[in-house]
Amino acid sequence: MTTIPHVPMRALDTLWFQVAGTLCNIECTHCFISSSPTNRSHGMLSLADVEARLREARELGVREYYFTGGEPFMNREMIPILAATLKQGPATVLTNGMLLRKSICRELRELIDASEYSLDLRVSLDGFDRESHDAIRGAGVWERAMIGLRNLAEVEINPVITVTEAADGIRSDEGRARFLDLIRSFGFTKPRLKVLPLFRIGAEEKRTRAYADWERIDIMNESDAEVLQCSSCRMVTSKGVYVCPILIETPEARMGSTLAETLRPFPLRYGACHTCWVEGVSCRT
């Protein structure tokens, strides 16, 4: 029998919010939680929900906050939620860029100027052009993401462009250079790019394949486990607090209702854990 390695909870540095639940305005073929316009597996978080966890996070000394979905800007309270968060620490929002209208961008600019902490927007792209991007994200998505990026550029918010390995050649120098050129074409003189691997769960499991049985972590020292983000993060959804942003559709990954209840080791028995381990993944910016 194989022993399942456990990741210790080193310190709660990073707190994630599944702020739009699994609701999204698009349906990407690689989404590891199959977010879509109809997926209500996890619900929206209200400002009050977020504030309750922020209070707890302040006591625990959390360093930074991340917001994802679904599409966070589908949450009508997103701006007040960010305003509350930025009083307490730095924040990052993961978005597909499609709802970044001029008025929202102006509000984001005001939040940035008013806070002593950093606010980062992470905009997801899956191709250098309409054809490759829309093949993953759906027809018309490229066009709207481009408008969102132009609106950000107009208020001088320099986003981090996040690209998954579904994008052709992104791990090569040439592929990176093409993306950096694309980012510069909006007038961003300091292009920022982050590449993420794919998780073979959710929609991605159908697009390519599921994890094989051998794709599990077998041996690990506790000190090695400290590089895993789950040693320093937790994820808040409408259903409770989960170990990490990836495993929210794994019922056993729900660790409690409050942050304090989840500050304990977690067994790394899932295929996605293997991806984080071998790829050295961090969902942080």
Add this chain to the structure above:
Amino acid sequence: MQVTTIALIGGIYSNYHALLATLADIDRRGADCAFFLGDLGAFGPHPNRVPELLIERGIAGIQGNYEESLSSGATDCNCGYTDPRDNHYAQISYDYTAENTSDVYKRWMGTLPRAMRLEANGRRILLSHGSPRKINEFLWRSTSPDPFLRRMCDEYEADVIVCTHSGLHWHKRLEDGRHVINAGVIGRPANDGGTNVWYTMLTVGDDIRVEFLPIEYDHGALASEMRAERLPEEFIETIETGWWTTCLEVLPAKERAAGRF
């Protein structure tokens, strides 16, 4: 009440010209003591000169990730970057420094402590490189909120935590009167368009005062030597203009927006 003045020298990055100017300034101000905070090498030329000077002047201090890597024969600096471009330039720096640092200094680096605790007027001061918990952690002002710093002061039982590593100086006084200070670096300018570098003077009396002191030095001489050593033109540009050109991707949004690149 006794008043103690403590000079804190952040990353030196082989910039011995700046170190000489800093030491002269510390002498002129008559500080009670001075400490270095690690990362003696990297970026600049002739990496033996900094350890030589520090040993000669009897200045004590702690290991940075550079000293840890050089003394253990590691193949990279363990700077903590994640972006390929950042890592590319970090490797050029490290390979040059490793090749040009004498074994005797590498061994000396291995004897340096990872942290130092001082006490002045009943205040517990902890010197660290990246952070008390991790030698290569980057503590930036815009991503180090007060609750997080308070937790660190609690865990490490300190009233004043001092760090460097990130290259940008800042100071926060927490509500409970404790302090966290990033002492900045004297190895390269602070990405603000000025060619000067910064060190820190900590004055502990009834209260705690933190001053960031600008140091002008012969940056033209440094740039010439870097060129002669065939170090990357991008590094030299930083010395000559005061704007960072490399190892930038690690900057949070606010700090990145403040620089030219």
